[in-house]
Amino acid sequence: MTAMLKISLPDGSVREVAPGTTPADIAASIGPGLAKAAIAARVDGELRDIMRPLEADASLALVTAKDEKDALELARHDFAHVLAEAVQNLFPGTQITFGPATDDGFYYDFAPKDRPFTDEDLPAIEAEMRRIIAANEPLVREVWERDALIALWREQGETFKAEWAAELPEGDELTVYRAGNFLDMCRGPHLAATGKLDPQAFKLTRVSGAYWRGDQKNAMLSRIYGTGWLNKKQLDAHLTRLEEAAKRDHRRIGQEMDLFHTQSEAQGSIFWHPKGYILWRELEAYMRRRLDAAGYREVKTPQLMDARQWEQSGHWGKYRENMFVVPDEIPSGEDDGPVLSGKADLMALKPMNCPAHVLIFRQGIKSYRDLPIRMAEFGCCHRNEPHGALHGLMRVRQFTQDDAHIFVRADQLVDEVAKFIDLLDRVYQDLGFPSYAIKLALRPDKRFGSEDMWDWSEQSLRDAVAATGRATEAFGWEELPGEGAFYAPKLEFHLTDAIGRTWQVGTIQTDTVLPERLDASYVGEDGERHRPIMLHRAILGSFERFIGILIEHHAGRFPLWLAPVQAVAATIVSDADDYAAEVVAKLRAAGLRAEPDTRNEKINYKVREHSLARVPALLVVGRREAEEGTVAIRRLGEQNQQVLSLDDAITMLKAEATPPDLR
Template sequence: MDGAQISLTLPDGSRRSYAAGVTAADVAQDIAPSLAKAALAARVDGQLTDLSRPIEADAALEIVTAKDDAALELIRHDCAHIMARAVQEIWPGVKVTIGPVIENGWYYDFDREEPFTPEDLEAIEKRMREIIARRDPVTTEVWDRDRAIAHYKANNEPFKVELVNAIPEGQAIRMYWHGYWQDLCRGPHLVHTGQVPPDAFKLMSVAGAYWRGDSNNKMLQRIYGVAFRSKNDLKAYLTMIEEARKRDHRKLGREMELFHMQEEAPGMVFWHPNGWTLYRTLEDYMRRKLGRAGYKEIKTPQVVDRKLWEKSGHWEAYQENMFIVEVDEEHAREKRINALKPMNCPCHVQVYNQGLKSYRDLPLRLAEFGSCHRYESSGSMHGLMRVRGFTQDDAHIFCTEDQIETECAAFIDLLSGIYKDAGFASFDIKLSTRPDVRVGSDEIWDKAEAALENAILKVRNDYQVDPGEGAFYGPKLDFKLTDAIGREWQCGTFQVDFNLPQRLDAEYVGEDGAKHRPVMLHRAILGSFERFIGILIENYAGKFPLWLAPRQVVVASIVSDADPYVGQVVEALTRAGIRAEADTRNEKINYKVREHSLGKVPLLLAIGKQEVESRTVSLRRLGENTSQVLELDDAIAMIVDEAVPPDLR
């Protein structure tokens, strides 16, 4: 209706009246010219939108400036468009596709016959800064499908035609212009190109990517970039990336002779003696911690008939990620279809179901270092971080609804201690609540979600809520730890499951003599041994604390006359439970120091004539340039004390 007025509520609670169709830019100018100058976008009823979008009804309005968290996403989104424009300005024949925002930056996929080179990336960066300096306005319109398709056909942009055709009927087709250059996008975007900080972005790399992720489609070239609010933020990120490169667990795994992977077994780990020692040390530690926490360790089969996976629901939902095994049974009329287990949950229910359970048996905590296999695409695999064969530190707790809170609090306490022992001082907790599609009554969900929240508050008072992101079978907690260079890793999880006990007929006899369904709590702390070891390698840059180090001590001779005493020292350390080895090669001691430093051996004991005569050792720690001369017995006592695992101190 002409002349209609709307009421806009500002963040401070005040209200202002405007004519319907007013824009957020108009409101910012009305509030203060300085705000209008600083404005990047707006939130209307919590939804991020362009400053130029008309507001037609009463709403809550917030002006977004560079201080707002959303500013970074806007900057990165505009960088994607500006980069695509720069590419087409330099090479007009290149076809553009999509360019979304990702963590720390963005990417954009291009169809170009010649590969992009490092020199090309430099040229693109230079042109991007020129576009930013032009301060070209960013404008938007909504077009109908026919007009958008005709536009892209006329401009020979077949990928955009395909994207427009894929947009559902009735959904807006929004077109954006950055100056003269146009792209199909949901938005929102900045007001003009000059709002992108010209010294706070960098193009990082080029990779191949199939159009729309389908290997049957054309291979495109994907350019990755990063962007931040300031030059200093970019510098800090690039420093972190360089540090991460030095800490790459694949590189350190080779140098420390921990593991390798090869084409004949993609996604599977070949553990070397040093790596397997590290693995077993961690496993032994976890076994002790779980035993003290009341878990009973079990072992279940790796190959299970499809009938169990069908009953559990995994066959329908997860089959494409499962390794299928066909077996010709001797007396069977047809081949039997089995699968390598991708997770342990259904097998743990089978153990629970053996024998009648009473409420007195609950909670029952069943733990397994379960060997699992999942088919991961070759492009997604990354060293130990994403593999096809892995071992979970898995456990399932069968309990009553009233025991969820207590079990969750005990789990968080257990997890906190393990992360601390592993060297991670801090971690975050995310609570994912009920999704729209779920099993179980609202009453049970209310109880489960409240139990998880109360359990968190018993241990700490800070956590994030992720509404609607719980599993269909129950709410869950995810645990993210922070490593030495500030990266976050999601490892632990605690999930409440009302579904699987129902599907697999798990029961217990309650105090009332009737049969009830237990609640099943899925939980893991490390996630998988493989990935957690990869994280440990990068967190410590291979310089493990003595209790974890696969090679704890090397005893190296300076002269050959010291060889017999070197053997005696190694024998004494080994008897004391220390992982020690001798280095009596005919090499200079400086060479040995360099080599064992590269192998990240924590302690090097150098033995020369003087040490032989005085029954001492010259102890040098990894990363230090000075040595300490100690009596042999004192050195052994000190090393033994330092090598005790944290849980045994």
């Protein structure tokens, strides 16, 4: 007699079922409503197909559309699968490669037989995808023997799939999903059938080029992007967000406000214009005041360091391909010590500041009484990002971090991390980001350090967040397995902007590895040498990227204290030119960034132009205002005007222009 399987359900009940029973069978036994709603299952925590037979005793949780995270991942995975089937139906001979789900949709890379795909192909592909969805083709999981699957792909002319299958580790279970006559190698899971997708809940968005395996030495492929959701309402909301995001694009606004530009002569670096650099300086000055008040000591470290230093720190093995490296030519007859791993001496532009801060810490003897030491640097770093990844201010090669490293004793760690979180909270509130999530990134598979170290470090970060009262759902508290740095776990801080997008910005990481590798120590109360714990932390991340986020969050309409130009005195008639000059002089004397506009143009033209430049306050002056000593204040985005005496207007604007930390 075949032994029955014991399946534990979330309500604590246990059902005995025969081997081969599927989660769909169990859903049907509970009730017809659940049978219809269930789209997948979690078996011992693993997301699986609703039709995949159960093989052993297990815990089972049925997944429905209410489990939005899982449901969206499944739907997007299926949309990618349907996209591949549609393309091969319409363009026979096209090879399929990879097709993952993304944060808001999916994409698939293809090797077309005749020509690269273009955006003009998308409507026909969308129509074929809807036909496949309407056909309600079952998505059937099959397990294949490795050599047989490789032979199948080669027989069908799928050389990319054959290459991929041949490189998977021996002993791996190779799974294929079948929909009608279409096959795709995939780990799954999938929905039970294509008809489970809403045919009105997806849209193909664009076509781009992509290299096989992301390597420019490999074949060029056509990548088709799409966005996919559970229903049309979600899709429409997303498309509205995309429209709003396009309006807020920091590159366009940066041009309209004359803040910065990029050009090919300095790929991945920013040319800051005077107005843009005012914004930078105001942000930097604000951060410096916050750090000074929090007990940080600011330092400045070299851009160029010997590669041996990076090898000793461990960064050379991890980041070498992303570092800008130059030879260090030693004059004949001079000896500069042993060369790096037997190679010629090399120097590297720093991709991060942490090793240099350890070298400062090592200068002189440190006592346990000296800790914590909070060392900050607005450090310019360089990383050799691929050309195709560069994107305005958001992804650059040269950037300035609001970096700091805190050297602490073990007994100080929780309190110091909690203080950092409170500081970060004040900064985000001041900059207009009241909503952010806190996530704990846990140990990755490849890492330095002992298991005991990782256990302690991860728990210390949990305790610090709990101490601030923020380890709650309201703060999006979540743990992320495998997402930590190679040397330490970290807390990540994800901002939510004005249109609901999230940005991972701030971080703090515990590190016991780098102080060991670079021989940092302090003298303890017992008179012996001890290793400090090093906290790597940033609030903004990088000035470039954070300013890009600020631009898009505020749509260029910065609070008055950050605005590059805070006020413009615009004349209605030339008779008011002298008064406009007086207004600007008094505004500047009060510390406000003001400019005159006495051009021979109509006032409506001036209003439109300064609105496009996002000037917060337009002070309109004519004969009456000049005679009465008043100004008519027109706020950005508002139709009404407020008439005040010049002195009252200056008092009001000066108060608004005071940075939050100085109020």
